[in-house]
Amino acid sequence: MAAKKPISTRAKAPTIRDVARVANVSIGTASKALNANGRLSTDTREKIKRVALEIGYRPNDLAQSLHRSKSMTVGVITNDSFGRFSFPIFEALEERLAAEGIAVFMCNATDDPARERQHLDQLLGKRIDGIVVTARRTDNRPPIGPLPVGLPVVYVFTHADEDDALSLLPDDESGAFMATQHLTALGRKRIVHITGPDRFEAVRLRIQGYRRALKDQGLNEQIHHGPWSEAWGRQAVDKLFSGEAPKPDALFCGNDQIARGVVEALRDLGIGVPRDVAVVGFDNWEVMTEAARPPITSIDMNLKALGREAGERLIAMISGQKIRGAKRMPCSLVIRKSCGASAENSSEV
């Protein structure tokens, strides 16, 4: 293995001319050998390839992409500066695309339209074959653009506000339905939903799923909105479990941070989880769910599957397929002790 040399002004990369000179053949012969065309003896071909390897010659993708219709690059534009949701999506997307030899330009627009435009211009200048847009989700986002006609774009974990766009999203409604149905199946009757701000599309969809599951069983709803924080979960419990009103026997939380606060506050009050109150969260963020006492049952949005699917769709679109609309991908229920399902109503308190 060649040791890395002290850094100096960058040396010129060897060209096919250098390969020809060192191998003592014409440039035409070197080209035939390296591009695997024309007629050459196997010996000559192998010798030239060996020389190319030795002097560090690499075929120039840039030159090649001028002669192909594809640059074998795509751009990802993210607005999620936090990265907790976009990173697993990106990871799976990149893995899927790398398997096709497609490299990924990653740009962080941090919710700044001017930066987004600047990134887009830069990406278009590099003749990318497609774009993936991912974002924190509050509400539908405006379509990215203007773009060259026919350039494939996939929106993932964000809902593009345009009929012709393809958006890939977790199925929040059915995830929340699954969580609530799980609680009703365990015999819980007074299931309260403690969730995030109403301006999030995901919050509104999760409420729909919660409502549908309760309706199926003829149960009443009770919904409380607050910030996405542990402190809000604790505060909600303090409110719900003081006073004379009948107490909930289950809490379905809009995310795992709220659920973590809920579990801690119930513990402080000496209320058994899941014995007295079953708790289910959303996101399956293991940092939160595994460390809680008891560990929290949660809904997993399968972000890696979402990222893989985004890669799959983008590849299909680059190959000429037309795909549009909002596609919702299934969530899963991850059972831990807080719901009482596997632990037969045993309490961890």
Place this chain on the structure above:
Amino acid sequence: MAAKKPISTRAKAPTIRDVARVANVSIGTASKALNANGRLSTDTREKIKRVALEIGYRPNDLAQSLHRSKSMTVGVITNDSFGRFSFPIFEALEERLAAEGIAVFMCNATDDPARERQHLDQLLGKRIDGIVVTARRTDNRPPIGPLPVGLPVVYVFTHADEDDALSLLPDDESGAFMATQHLTALGRKRIVHITGPDRFEAVRLRIQGYRRALKDQGLNEQIHHGPWSEAWGRQAVDKLFSGEAPKPDALFCGNDQIARGVVEALRDLGIGVPRDVAVVGFDNWEVMTEAARPPITSIDMNLKALGREAGERLIAMISGQKIRGAKRMPCSLVIRKSCGASAENSSEV
């Protein structure tokens, strides 16, 4: 704004030939106008530029980069599939490079040497101007390679096991010194260090800093190793505060998850934080430190500054500067209630 059209087989991007045809000028004239050279009337130049904009002509970066020595792209190879540490680094790095018009290829090697090699080949084929390598830190990592002579490489948040490489790292030793000195300055005498596995270079460096600060004050050390988890923090407290041995009056934790577990376990035992025991964490991961009761004082590794610095150094190296060695960047102390500094030994319990 042009609406995005239904997706079809990708249309050919307009060329300078199309600009010339629509503007009714020769290709030579169009080229002069678009490349801002040659002699042309302002009117003609402006007209051609307007046509180019209207038909969506974009200068081809790929063709241009063949004529320049720079591709204006760099590659980032990460092994941190979790992303909590690498994302802020990447974010600041990308921002710094974007300001210079440099686009970033992001590759996730997930600790697989074969994938790392494959990514590297792909990046080199794209004639990148430099590489940034970032990773989860256990111990020194082998240098990436083999690479073309003189290609700039910056290792960030990982220590390359090679003298000629440039590695940018947080100054773990002085961060831990700062944390411990803060506790001794508050009058704490029995300061125990609860930390992660010894195989992490960061763990060993933080122990050195802790030790140096205690030595300055003639205090005794006590170190406990375990996993990077809340459960370990709780377990360590249960051990330290049972039995007859003298109890610690301060706990310096190797990360914020351990600190969070420590604070919760002390709360369960009715031990006042910071009244009876002061707690300081490491990482300043706000998800952990802000939600804890009381909120946890912690050491911030300034990951964004680290990312910006990596961008700065890479740009300097691309311009021909030689930089090598391991550079340690300063950490900061973020004071919250768990140490008792600002809250005058008030207890949150």
